[in-house]
Amino acid sequence: MGQIIKGKPVADAITEQLAKDVEELKGKGITPKLTIMRIGENPSDLSYERGALKRYAKVGIDTEVKAYPENISQEEFIEEIKKVNEDNKTHGILIFRPLPKQMDEDIIKHVISPEKDMDCFSPINVAKLMSGDKTGFPPCTPTAVIEILKHYNVDMKGKNAVVIGRSMVVGKPVSMLLLDENATVTICHSRTKNMAEIASKADILVVGVGKAKMVTKDYVGKDAVVIDVGINVDEEGKLCGDVDTEDCLERASLITPVPAGVGSVTTSILGKHVIKACKAQNNL
Amino acid sequence: MGQIIKGKPVADAITEQLAKDVEELKGKGITPKLTIMRIGENPSDLSYERGALKRYAKVGIDTEVKAYPENISQEEFIEEIKKVNEDNKTHGILIFRPLPKQMDEDIIKHVISPEKDMDCFSPINVAKLMSGDKTGFPPCTPTAVIEILKHYNVDMKGKNAVVIGRSMVVGKPVSMLLLDENATVTICHSRTKNMAEIASKADILVVGVGKAKMVTKDYVGKDAVVIDVGINVDEEGKLCGDVDTEDCLERASLITPVPAGVGSVTTSILGKHVIKACKAQNNL
Known part of the structure; x- marks a missing residue:
């Protein structure tokens, strides 16, 4: 019988370290700051925002929310991003996506400064992610996956990791991060044949496709994570x-729940990115 | 007993199409042009260059070689790239890599115009490759792999592809391109355990690690490509x-030789990229 591994202990451990890092930075007269740029009032954005504000208030990261009306024009929004890019007090920027339909993400993504881009929106950070360049900022959710595995002492080196999903939000980035950890990585998707069989060979199975309870115990090898x-x-x-x-607990050794799993770790990762950006921008 | 599949028929088929494309462009008063920027006299660069010049002369792509001394400074070279970026006659640029040690590739790669970057040097093209954005220019060698598979009617959709190697030159890019073709992709590398066993499950096995004859028949499943x-x-x-x-011919169905395999297709791919760039730059 497997064990449920929650995100909270991981988030707490990261948050504890964040508080120390912030204290050290404040000792040098620097206050790390995140600016959140939100268009409209999407409930999931608002919920994420509340969680972030609460966590960062606790550790001492300054957080400013810039909220824009749903119908803001692309030109205006670009001007707003440029202002935040140039704001010396802001070290990290989070722009909630997807953007409303009057915006072309393929244009906006080139505007955000790669040094301040906290969730891998900029193609510069996408390229760094793919090439394993650690100076970049990989997206928060896939990074949370890796942090959870590390926190629960799951050895990734040389292990068979199977990723179900090939999106730019989860599947492809988490595959690159697993490769960085020296796992052997298999990427499955909607066209994969015998997916359950392939998945059941995994030591580590990461699933990000958006299909409720798609993965049943047939997909899980004995003692898989x-x-x-x-x-x-x-x-x-x-x-x-x-x-x-x-269903899967029967065969897995460790398994993250939803809710209270990966999702609870992402704001901590974002905080970690802000500290990293703040240090880099201050040559620390 | 498997069959050896050479690169030449693939290159010839692409070249034939290139000649038609060039003719069409010339009919519109446009001559596609590649500028090759070479530093020093590396024999493999020179050999590639000769092959390219010969092939493009045949199809009517203008090719200019700009050769620089081994000791050219980074600043001078950057100025040279900027000039070619701005040259309206040049649609594609190839810069031979690796660059000499006085150059920082992490700086240079941001200088080449992504629209003219023919071998995925620019991070903008790396990001497009990872996200499956077809407007970019994936590197020529991994693209040659895909073109060979297509030419020999190897179905990739839903097939198990195993890639040995995770470099930015071969392994990672070819994995992304195989995913675009709807293969299920496993990426193996030096830390992979039981590599022969994993490889032997592949329908399609792509190897790019730089170890002479490392892959023996134990790595090859029956009728694998x-x-x-x-x-x-x-x-x-x-x-x-x-x-x-x-050794592998015994088990494989199709196998590319070295020399006369993948390497013979790369200049054709480069030519194809030049045509694509030329069309895009002329809004065709």
């Missing part, structure tokens, strides 16, 4: 992941 | 790939 990155709503209207947790 | 991207020199001083071709 299962990380569930999906967030869905089941037939009863409750939050659930891409993994049928109860 | 094997693409050898390695170029090495064996004990007798002869060119050879990463695959022990003769």
Whole structure:
């Protein structure tokens, strides 16, 4: 019988370190600051924002929220990003995506300063992620996956990791990060044949496809570690992941729940990125 | 007993199409042009250059070689790249790498115009490659792998592709391109355990690690297609790939030789990129 591994202890450990880092920076007269740029009032953005504000208030990271109306024009928004790029007090920028339809993300992504881009929006950070360049900022959710594995002492080196999903939000980035940790990585997706069989060979199974409870115990090898990155709503209207947790617990050794799993770690990772950016921008 | 599949028929088919494309462009008063920027006199650069010049002369792509002394300074070279970026007659630029040690590739790569960057030097093209954005220019060698598979009617969709090597020159880019073709992709590397066993499950095996004849028949499943991207020199001083071709022929269905395999297709791919860049720059 496997064990449920929650995100909170991971987030707490990271937060504890963040508080120390902030204290050290403040001792040097520097206050790390994140600026969140939000368009409209998407409930999941607002929920993320509340979590972030609360966590960063606790550790001493300054957080400013710049909220814009749903109908802001692309030109105006670009001007706003440029202002924040140039604001010396801001070390990190988070822009909630997807952007409303009057915006072309393929244009906006080139505007945000790569040094301040905290969630791998800029192509410069995408390129660094792919080439394994540690000076960049990989997206927070895939990074949270790696931090959870590290926190629970899951050895990745030489292990078979299977990733289900090939999106730029989860699948491809987490594959690159697993490769950096020296795992052997298999990327599966909607066109994969015999997916359950392939997945069941994994030591580490990461799932991010957005299909409620798609992964059942047939997908899970004995003592596999299962990380569930999906967030869905089941037939009863409750939050659930891409993994049928109860069903898989029978075979897995460790498994993250949804909610209270990967999602609870992302704001801590964002905080960690802000500290890293702040240090880099101050040549520390 | 498997069959050796050479690069030449693939290159010839692409070249034939290139000649038609050039004719069409010339009919519109446009001559596609590649500028090759070479520092020093590396024999493999010179050999590649000769092959390119010969092929493009045949199809009507203008090719200019700008050769610089081995000791050119980084600043001077950057100025030279900027000039070619701005030259309206040049649609594609190839810069031979690695650059000499007085150059920082992490600086230079940001200078070349992404629209003219023919071999995925610019991080903008790396990001496009990772995100599956077809407007970019993936590196020529991994693209040659895909073109060979297509030419020989190897179905990639839903097939198990195993890539040995995780470099930015071969392994990672070819993995992304195989994903674009809907293969299920496993990336192996020096830390992979049981590599032969994993490789032997592949329908398509792509090898790019730079170890002479490392891949023997234990790595090859029955009727697998094997693409050898390695170029090495064996004990007798002869060119050879990463695959022990003769040994593997017993089990493989198709296998590319070295020399006369993948390497013979790259200049055609480069030509194809030049045509694509020329069309894009002329809004065609």
